[in-house]
Amino acid sequence: MDAVRVVGNNAVHPGQIDFQDTPEAALALFDLVNLIVETMITQPRAVEELYNRLPQGALDAIDNRDS
Secondary structure (H helix, E strand, C coil): CHHHHHHHHHHHCCCCCCCCCCHHHHHHHHHHHHHHHHHHHHHHHHHHHHHHCCCHHHHHHHHHHHC
């Protein structure tokens, strides 16, 4: 996330678009943003969906264990 922030800040703060940026750099940033979304949103949601498919008795036992 720091890489996206630093590159984004450097691109925005000069107040002009830098046409010297390469398509490869832009694609690398898109890949990085996609990785962040996958890690922070998609994967946790998939884990939650699988967890919620456990039988109710197992979910209750986990709640009891954790309380």
